[in-house]
Amino acid sequence: MSTATTTAIESSKGIDFPYEVVPVHPKFGCRIPDLDISKPLSEQEFNWIRGLLHQYGVVAIPNANLPDDESHVNFSRLFGEVEKSRFRSPHMRSLPFAEIFDISNLDENDEIVMPGNEKRITAIRGNSLWHADGSFNPRRTYVSMLRAIELPPKGTGGETEFADTRQAYEDLPEEKKLQIKDLVAVHSFLHNRQIANPDSELFKGRSVFDEPLARHKLVPIHEPTGRPMLYVTSYAHHIEGLAIEEGKKLLKELMEHATQPKYVLRHQWQNNGEAVIWDNTAVLHRATPGGYEGKYRRDMRRTCVMDSSTEAYGLNNQEEAKNQRNSS
Numbered sequence: 054m055s056t057a058t059t060t061a062i063e064s065s066k067g068i069d070f071p072y073e074v075v076p077v078h079p080k081f082g083c084r085i086p087d088l089d090i091s092k093p094l095s096e097q098e099f100n101w102i103r104g105l106l107h108q109y110g111v112v113a114i115p116n117a118n119l120p121d122d123e124s125h126v127n128f129s130r131l132f133g134e135v136e137k138s139r140f141r142s143p144h145m146r147s148l149p150f151a152e153i154f155d156i157s158n159l160d161e162n163d164e165i166v167m168p169g170n171e172k173r174i175t176a177i178r179g180n181s182l183w184h185a186d187g188s189f190n191p192r193r194t195y196v197s198m199l200r201a202i203e204l205p206p207k208g209t210g211g212e213t214e215f216a217d218t219r220q221a222y223e224d225l226p227e228e229k230k231l232q233i234k235d236l237v238a239v240h241s242f243l244h245n246r247q248i249a250n251p252d253s254e255l256f257k258g259r260s261v262f263d264e265p266l267a268r269h270k271l272v273p274i275h276e277p278t279g280r281p282m283l284y285v286t287s288y289a290h291h292i293e294g295l296a297i298e299e300g301k302k303l304l305k306e307l308m309e310h311a312t313q314p315k316y317v318l319r320h321q322w323q324n325n326g327e328a329v330i331w332d333n334t335a336v337l338h339r340a341t342p343g344g345y346e347g348k349y350r351r352d353m354r355r356t357c358v359m360d361s362s363t364e365a366y367g368l369n370n371q372e373e374a375k376n377q378r379n380s381s
């Protein structure tokens with residue numbers, strides 16, 4: 054993340070921080086430079102980290118020092134039930150833990166993905182659109198934790214951006230808040246991939262209406278803080294009860310509002326071993342492209358923890374959630 058700039062967030066007052074917390078944006082995001090999570094944490098320490106996550110939405114831990122995938126999964130379990138991939142694409146590396154999602158630019162042979170690899174390139178482009186992990190699932194994703202194994206050389210790109218959707222909601226005109234307060238967005242994994250690579254043969258003849266859809270409130274409450282947020286991700290295809298084009302227009306308008314530069318922070322990855330955790334029920338994120346693509350290895354691994362808040366299942370059937378697809 055960029056250098057510390059501004060005032061600490063008010064609600065951090067009164068908490069006895071065992072480590073320095075550096076805010077990285079006027080309204081959200083922080084880093085904890087001295088925190089090493091490879092060591093066992095007390096319940097109090099973990100609760101403190103979780104409290105920061107709820108308050109700031111994004112927490113960078115540059116010296117996380119997790120030694121391996123297993124410790125990454127174990128730390129993630131402290132937040133709740135960790136998602137498992139049900140299906141490993143033959144175009145991805147075979148990583149040993151089903152809980153670890155491969156967010157690298159490496160193919161099944163551990164080689165750098167090249168432009169001709171359409172499936173992988175489409176997924177990479179899909180991740181560069183604003184989204185919340187797992188919004189296309191009937192049960193949402195709560196925490197994501199991304200860990201840098203091997204970063205490309207500095208200055209070759211690969212930053213991760215975050216958008217503060219709680220503040221973006223708060224700043225909307227009252228009239229707009231009233232207009233959207235009870236709306237439901239319909240999310241589709243396919244939709245994100247189609248807009249990422251619209252001309253691809255992969256999507257010819259496919260319609261989002263023939264594939265799984267998930268219904269989530271457009272303005273869910275972030276339960277730990279009680280603050281509403283704008284759940285407008287690039288998986289959101291339309292709005293229930295509105296004509297398709299009208300819903301798309303509203304989604305676009307809200308997305309543009311929520312991702313204005315004033316609501317965005319750009320995280321610059323510093324060193325291998327760094328980890329960033331974020332709350333998908335409070336912020337959006339996206340990968341950014343860069344000169345490293347097709348040239349340098351970028352090995353990133355991620356876990357996702359399922360949401361257990363009252364908004365977790367949106368308006369979906371909880372039974373369907375048992376068969377939900379992988380997170381992305």
Ligand SMILES: [Fe+2]
Nearest residue numbers: 180185186381
């Ligand atoms: Fe993501």
